[in-house]
Amino acid sequence: MNPTLPHTDTLTIQLAIVAVLLPLAASLLNLVLVKSQSKVSGWLSSFAILGSMVLSVLVFAKVWNQPALHAQQLWFVVGTMQVDVGIWLNNLSVLMLLLVTAVALPVHVYSIAYLKGDDKYTRYFAYLSFFCFAMLALVIVDNLVLLYAFWELVGFASYLLIGFWFIREKAVLANKKAFIMNRIGDVALLTGILLLYADFHTFNLVTLFDNHATAAFIGTADNYWITLPGACFLIGAIAKSAQFPLHTWLPDAMEGPTSVSALIHAATMVAAGIFLLARVYVLFSPNVLMVMTIIGCFTAFMAATIALTQNDLKRILAYSTISQLGFMMMAMGVGAYSSALLHLAAHAFFKCLLFLSAGVIIHEMQHLKEKHNLDIDPQDINNMGGLGKYMPVTFITCIIASLALIGFPLTSGCLSKDGILVQAFLWADNKGGFYIIIPVMGVLTSLLTIFYISRLLFKVFLGKSRLKAVMPAWHIEAHDGSPLFKIPMIFLALCSLFPLFSTNPFEYEHSWIYRGFAIAVHTVSALDYHTIVLLSINVLVIPIAYFAYSIYVKQKFSFKTTSLLFKISFNEWYIDRFYHRIIVKDILRIGDLTKWLDKNVLDGTIHLFANTGVAIGKLTVWTDKYIIDGLITMLTLIIKQAGNFVRGFQTGRVQNYLFTMLLVIVVIYVLKTFI
Amino acid sequence: MLTYLLLIGAGLFCIGIFIVLSKRNAIQVLIGIELILNAAILNLVAFGKYDKLNNGGQTFALFAIVLAGAAAAVALAIILNVYKQYKTIDPNAVDKLKD
């Protein structure tokens, strides 16, 4: 099979496996052994993920920029096909391993405080650890079947966590929607995997994609049987990474606990789609890449426009996530493979941080709501305002995250976003013509990003408290909360700054992640775009932010809420409604139709046969009854009637008897005499 | 003379039959029976004229009269009992014998 690995490598592999299995162990312990609502569960899961993180760092140090490690074990044999279970540690997988554990750890710690007092506390950590297990396994497995398995399992964990508060109607609808929409992608992915298997007779990723021969074959053969699996994988990624047109589950998924949104729906699981694209990147033919670019670009733009007008804090962040994932997708499409992954890593930290901040804010708003018995939505940013002075840590970390999202210099976002946009321009240059619209839209989206995140910050943290405006008497008590909130957030804020990624805050090419994946070296013209992009965005940050400031804090202007554009944005481009009215209804209608078919056509035919049979039977019965039996019946009837007739004489009336007697005498006499 | 007596007897007999068959009152039915008996007695008496030595006709006419009287007494006793039982003396109403 595989050549035996040297001892140190075996150790690394074992460490990676342990890193993956630790959360699973924690999950199982939480499910089976730990009593519900026990404090132990939170710490158990957190330490498990801490252990995973430590191991991940070790593995990362071993593998990063070193030859990839691959180990496998026979799982089962079907026919002549051997299905292996194995892990494949290369730059991509160890980066993801590290990233996932690094994001998951703060979220775990945060959750300990966030979920305190919930009656399904233990269950929560069991699910969360299970998710971590599935996610970690997803990134290191070497085999498409297992990839698919864990791909679905993260979706399943996400299902469980979105519907964690399953009493809430919306949460339940959201998790169903999330799972089914993901299932669309899953089915496509499965189809892709099976098509690949049909072509290459292996599921092994290493054989398929790390093998130059196969890669070369795939690269040259731009035929139907290569394009199709590529398209299938793309659909899988689209569903998982919430890209148009399968993005509507993500905003709804915000019904889950905020910590879950931070980990799963911002940092890790949704990034799995991008990860998948990266993992099977060689498979994509130019056509598929083009579709990928267009979808990514469009999604980024669309989600940004929607984020402009939403009022739900988490929904804004959700659309922001979709938008950023669109960027990554676009980056993948234009060939900015390494920038996409850079952005993936950077985005994981700052978006997770944004969600955690949002969690703190919502937590406080919830407290206020319960304390004063208000009838407000704790997630509505219209009810917030002026919270900055009460919650300094949240405020500051949030600003850092927002700047990273914008791509402000000195943050991680600056590096990654620049990389994407610059390479998009280069790509458009190469293609020429109308393709320039892609990077331009990317820049436009960046500008929209500046606006909506400014809006969010200003509405939440600055200005006057809108609640206080309504009820001046109240003393608003909001604070940053326990250290279990603060420490993870500060940790993530530090991760959102440039030093973690690059020594040079302006040159994405210097980022180690970029270097780890760099495929091609770009021409000099990159430099021009570099400057243009950097300048255009950073220069415009100030006026756009000021514009937002004047609208939302000073309230100098306001938007017309009746305008068409506002409506489109506010109603999320009517996509969800379209799905509901057209697609879901129609599928249910097909269901009803088949039910009708079953009942009336199929069963109807059967019943027709049955009834015909019964009718024939009835006919014979009729014949039997009236013709054959009829003769006998008639005979008996005659006898019976005769009997009855005679019986009629037996009236019990003496006079009748006498009458009869006399009549008989007369008759006899008449007979005797005259005949 | 004899023929006429017989004819009267026949007529009486038939009237008796008619009464017995048609009346809805046991007492009237009894009357009809008595008429029939009388018709018979009339015949006995009419023929008894030609039996001077043995007086068969007249003697049996006497017996018949006496027995008719006894029968009437028994019949009336029965009628009374029937009335007690059924609160009616309509012979048609007394049809317990019917199957």
Add this chain to the structure above:
Amino acid sequence: MEQIVFFVLGFVVLASALTVAASKNLVRSIFMFFVTLFALAGLYVFALADFVAITQVVIYVGGVLVLMLFAFMLTNKEVLNNLQQGSKRFISLQKLPALLVAVLFLLILVNAIIKAQPDNLAWIQASAQSGNVISPTDNMVPNIGISLMTRYLLPFEAVSIFLMMALIGAAHLARKEEHKF
């Protein structure tokens, strides 16, 4: 003269019997029956049976009729009245069969009597020749008495025993039931 009386009596017998048949009223029919019996007694006299006529009057008129009246009075009058409402007409549909049979019988009997020609029967002719015919002047009562005690003693005793049984039976039937056994 004798002939006239005879036919009148005959007519009375038939007419009164018919009235009995036609009458709806029980009392009336009982009284008409009374008339019939009297007229019959008259006919017995014409048939030269004085003793029988007397007995007829005594037993029937004195015994049977009185018994009938008693019975009538003892039974509920109302029920009888209701019964009388039944049908007004003499010939109703119910009575038609009875009438039919009666008429048929009459025809038969009349036919038989006429065919038989009773006056010319052999034994009547023979007794007329041997003088074995009662003449109006004969006193037949002693004769009957002797016959009863000699020739007809056995039937006589049987009848008397029978009569006694009948009377006891009648008394038993008609007694008031004090308590049921």
Add this chain to the structure above:
Amino acid sequence: MNILSLLIFLPVLFGALILVLPEGLRYIYRYITLLATLLQLGLSVWLYIAFKNGAGYAGVANEGQYQFVEKVHWIALNLGSMGKMQIDYFVGIDGISIMLLLMSSVVMVIAALASWEINKNHKGYFALFLLLDMAITGVFCSLDFFLFYIFYELMLLPLYFLIGIWGAARREYAAIKFFLFTLFGSVFMLLVMVGLYFSVKDPATGAHTFNIIQMMNPANYDKDSIFGFIGQHMLLGLPARTVGFMVLFVAFAIKIPVVPLHTWLPDAHVESPTPISIILAGVLLKVGGYGMLRICFGIFPEVATSYAFWIGLLGVISILYGAFNALAQRDLKRLIAYSSVSHMGFVLLGIASQTTEGVSGAMMQMVSHGFLSSMLFFLVGVIYYRVHDRDIYSFRGLGTLMPKYTVFIMIAFFASLGLPGFSAFIAEAFSLIGAFNSHNFNGLLPAWMGMCGALGILLSAGYFLWTLQRMFFGETKLKGGEVWKLALVDISSREMLVLVPLSLLTLTLGIMPSLVFVKINDSVLAFVQFIHK
């Protein structure tokens, strides 16, 4: 005595014991039945362990490679000029039957445990139950067509009464429908069986034979016989062998069931008492799949190959049609019944692909569906036993009321919708791999069939999750109000005893599918090879 014969006739011995015991001991019957099924399970497990792997034990068309064989001359009549009529009592197993045998033993134990709720005429019920048990075991073991047919028909009789007497409101209708449907198929099967008998001669004795394995060998067919390879007799304008295949196909397709021959299934499942639903879905449907493999494809392989496209198409139609129908159901049990139609479609699709992956997937699907459908029907039975209602809209938010129950129903639902880690995932994935692979491997099925099959997986997620959302999540709201709230107690320890092993089984098979594949692999390889010979 041969262990297979012991396995087959063990239930009847216990059934006779039940018949002998007085009615006063009726509460012991269930324990006797449970004991019988447990003993049977023990024997099956022993068989599973003792079953030898390797190409030398593949079985299929090679009589010498069957294991645990017992062959006794049963009926031998000298018919003079017609030759000698010979029927053997011939039992034996290969890789195709061993897993189904084990699976049916497990399902029988489950069904016996589910029979606790039977509350009338205990003696009759348990006697019939054990008779059914015998017939099912017999079907999986028989290698003589006549014996197979006897067991096959013998299944109908107890089932008819079990549905017709202990069923729900429309039980008579369902029982009759089930009976007539199946009988319709098997009557024609009888004709083909007789035809095959007169076509095949045992080379050893020269007499006609009912031996299924001899029927698989083209060399044993008489030259001018009706199903002979050379004579090419025509029946109804079609080659006789095609007609024979079609008749057998219809007979087994009714059992599987394949759309449009499936309408008996929802009625029979819904009206049956819970244990019978479990047996119907868990084992009876597999008899169809098993017969299809062993007899239909085994005896007429060349026809099966030429009609593979249509068989695959029927499979895909079943998958989608069943799934859409399940989507429209209000009755939980009906929904599960239609999901069975959909899932059994994968079996047909896998078999039709005639690839090792597809056939293995189909086998796995049969085993997996045996456990899962048992679990699903048992779960429905739990709720029906408590409140006598199965309408999805009568319940809401059961998750808070019955948390353990909800956990199990989630396990069952997610396992059924093909969540990785559970057996159904492996099964469906490999059926689909077969379908996809067939395009390259033997060109029988186009790739779009695989894609449509994959769509079925999506739809199954739709109806199962929708049901979960409607019935188990949200605020607790019940049609029966407080009365139901009291009646709907969480699962008892007996029910636990059923559900935990089933969950573990399906999980184990999902993680370690080799437990199944290792036993069936050689036979499947031999089978595919045989078909393409």
